[in-house]
Amino acid sequence: MLDIKNIFKTFNAGTVNEKTALNDVSLCLKDGDFATVIGGNGAGKSTLLNAVAGVWMVDSGSISIGDTDVTSLPEHKRARYIGRVFQDPMMGTAATMQIEENLALAARRGKARTLRTGITKKEREEYYELLKILDLGLEERLTSKVGLLSGGQRQALTLLMATLQKPRLLLLDEHTAALDPKTAAKVLDTTERIVQKDHLTTLMITHNMRDAIVHGNRLIMMHEGKIALDISGEAKKKLTVEDLLAKFGQATGSDEADDKLLLG
Amino acid sequence: MISFIGTLPGAISQGLIWGIMAIGVYITYQILDIADLTVDGSFCTGGAVFVVLFGSGANVWLALFAALLAGMATGIATGLLHTVCGIPAILAGILTQLGLWSINLAIMGMKANVAINVTNPENLDKLLVSLRFVQDVAKGTRPFTRHPIFVVGLFTIATIAVLYWFFGTELGASLRATGANQNMARAQGIHTERNKVLGLMLSNGLVAFSGALLSQYQSFADASMGKGAIVIGLAAVIIGQVLFSKLFHNFALRLLAVSIGSMIYYVVIQAVVSLSGIDTNYLKLISAVIVAIFLAIPYWKARSFSKPVKKGGKVHA
Numbered sequence: 001m002l003d004i005k006n007i008f009k010t011f012n013a014g015t016v017n018e019k020t021a022l023n024d025v026s027l028c029l030k031d032g033d034f035a036t037v038i039g040g041n042g043a044g045k046s047t048l049l050n051a052v053a054g055v056w057m058v059d060s061g062s063i064s065i066g067d068t069d070v071t072s073l074p075e076h077k078r079a080r081y082i083g084r085v086f087q088d089p090m091m092g093t094a095a096t097m098q099i100e101e102n103l104a105l106a107a108r109r110g111k112a113r114t115l116r117t118g119i120t121k122k123e124r125e126e127y128y129e130l131l132k133i134l135d136l137g138l139e140e141r142l143t144s145k146v147g148l149l150s151g152g153q154r155q156a157l158t159l160l161m162a163t164l165q166k167p168r169l170l171l172l173d174e175h176t177a178a179l180d181p182k183t184a185a186k187v188l189d190t191t192e193r194i195v196q197k198d199h200l201t202t203l204m205i206t207h208n209m210r211d212a213i214v215h216g217n218r219l220i221m222m223h224e225g226k227i228a229l230d231i232s233g234e235a236k237k238k239l240t241v242e243d244l245l246a247k248f249g250q251a252t253g254s255d256e257a258d259d260k261l262l263l264g
Numbered sequence: 265m266i267s268f269i270g271t272l273p274g275a276i277s278q279g280l281i282w283g284i285m286a287i288g289v290y291i292t293y294q295i296l297d298i299a300d301l302t303v304d305g306s307f308c309t310g311g312a313v314f315v316v317l318f319g320s321g322a323n324v325w326l327a328l329f330a331a332l333l334a335g336m337a338t339g340i341a342t343g344l345l346h347t348v349c350g351i352p353a354i355l356a357g358i359l360t361q362l363g364l365w366s367i368n369l370a371i372m373g374m375k376a377n378v379a380i381n382v383t384n385p386e387n388l389d390k391l392l393v394s395l396r397f398v399q400d401v402a403k404g405t406r407p408f409t410r411h412p413i414f415v416v417g418l419f420t421i422a423t424i425a426v427l428y429w430f431f432g433t434e435l436g437a438s439l440r441a442t443g444a445n446q447n448m449a450r451a452q453g454i455h456t457e458r459n460k461v462l463g464l465m466l467s468n469g470l471v472a473f474s475g476a477l478l479s480q481y482q483s484f485a486d487a488s489m490g491k492g493a494i495v496i497g498l499a500a501v502i503i504g505q506v507l508f509s510k511l512f513h514n515f516a517l518r519l520l521a522v523s524i525g526s527m528i529y530y531v532v533i534q535a536v537v538s539l540s541g542i543d544t545n546y547l548k549l550i551s552a553v554i555v556a557i558f559l560a561i562p563y564w565k566a567r568s569f570s571k572p573v574k575k576g577g578k579v580h581a
Contacts, residue, residue: 053451075450075451076449076450076453076454076455076456077453079450079451079452079453079454080453082451084451086447086451090445091445091447091448092447092448092451093445093448094440094441094444094445094448094449095444095445096440096444097437097440097441097444101437101440104437105437105438105441105449105452105454106452108434108438108452108453109452109453110453111453113433113434113435113437113438113454114433114434114435115430115433115434115435116433116434117432117433117434118432118433118434118436118437119437161452162451
């Protein structure tokens with residue numbers, strides 16, 4: 001489903017701030033794979049997701065989603081295939097617009113925006129039912145401005161928006177990191193349910209090793225712009241935090257992982 | 265005082281005309297979140313195109329439509345400078361505005377102002393709005409339906425109706441999303457760059473249309489007629505917001521508030537001029553100060569409310 005081949009990305013090339021964020025990364029996700037991505041700060045996790053989403057173009061290499069080579073497609077065109085939830089709850093929704101308007105915008109992801117009405121009566125009824133899944137009472141607040149919602153509510157809504165039109169690929173960029181533990185658990189639980197129900201191919205960044213182990217069928221650890229570990233199948237199921245730390249030490253030849261990875 | 269009341273219909277007419285421009289400013293400033301300085305130039309472009317075309321015998325509606333299109337072109341110019349050339353929006357607007365100074369003069373045949381011959385009654389009758397109609401209606405020689413307040417009022421309602429419809433469509437909603445949150449918009453597959461150009465085009469089209477109405481009303485176009493237009497537009501938007509934000513939530517009513525804001529602005533300015541006898545050359549300074557104060561109020565409010573604890577306040581343990 002997702003096929004990343006030898007991508008490179010260097011920021012601020014030729015200056016003292018030069019940083020090779022992605023260094024020959026290749027990754028292939030099968031249809032329905034749910035991969036979690038972990039790694040310390042600056043390991044290249046978010047850069048990898050942004051490369052796939054098309055926030056900027058990669059320096060070299062290629063990215064395909066399904067049969068479509070998206071390497072040179074701009075962000076808004078790739079959006080046709082990709083659903084995204086960001087780390088910052090403010091980033092995924094339009095605060096000054098109503099809940100139903102946000103959903104209606106998401107329902108038209110990847111389609112031409114015409115002069116037809118922006119939201120139909122039939123859609124409103126659908127959204128009412130869909131919002132019930134979140135179990136946050138948002139279905140009774142369809143015309144409320146999204147800016148009035150809490151961070152957790154906004155992330156849950158963004159998740160629903162990202163999957164309203166089944167995406168070929170779902171990108172979750174530490175989408176629970178800015179939430180309190182209880183809300184984070186609830187949003188993660190909703191994520192799991194939606195991904196299972198729609199059998200979505202998913203790439204989820206997390207700071208939490210336990211979450212990375214519990215969720216998904218595949219675990220990817222990044223270090224210094226490279227994929228340091230890629231564990232799947234039975235090995236992934238049996239994995240513990242201690243195993244992971246030990247493996248990370250072997251793979252990168254350092255023991256600095258403990259603090260950086262466990263904290264946060 | 266009597267003289268002030270006598271000038272009210274004229275002030276309200278002017279306020280309504282500038283109100284259409286202010287609605288254009290609302291599109292960029294409030295919806296797209298861009299401070300677009302093109303308007304100081306495009307307002308005059310509309311006036312110049314109208315006066316020259318009408319003066320050469322063109323139909324008044326055709327001349328108005330041409331002014332609208334010319335304004336749209338100036339918006340596209342700023343939009344492309346901003347999106348394709350990566351120039352910050354405010355600077356892109358300034359560049360277009362500067363360039364328009366020459367273009368506007370060229371449209372008017374390298375003259376600083378061009379007049380419509382309204383001493384010819386046949387010509388005057390062809391106009392939709394004119395300062396003279398205000399007096400004619402007062403004298404009873406023309407029906408009220410020819411009063412500028414009535415005619416421009418209809419234009420304003422039509423403008424609001426069209427914008428209300430447009431911003432409710434899929435495309436219009438994507439434009440609002442572009443202004444509200446670009447990251448979100450792009451993630452939802454919205455072409456944010458194209459939308460910005462579209463919004464600037466729409467806005468400047470309205471601004472030029474308003475300029476065409478004003479030049480028709482005062483029966484001349486002047487190269488400096490748009491000077492400070494952005495400030496008047498902002499004043500109208502802000503006055504409308506301050507007075508009606510609690511009352512008006514519907515989008516159409518918010519646009520109406522802008523138009524009312526513009527009328528209030530003109531009535532206040534007229535009052536200052538009539539009642540205090542101040543030199544009219546100070547008007548721009550007064551406008552600038554008023555707008556600066558209104559822009560500062562929300563910022564001061566936010567600062568004074570965000571202070572967590574008052575000094576010397578009681579400590580609740």
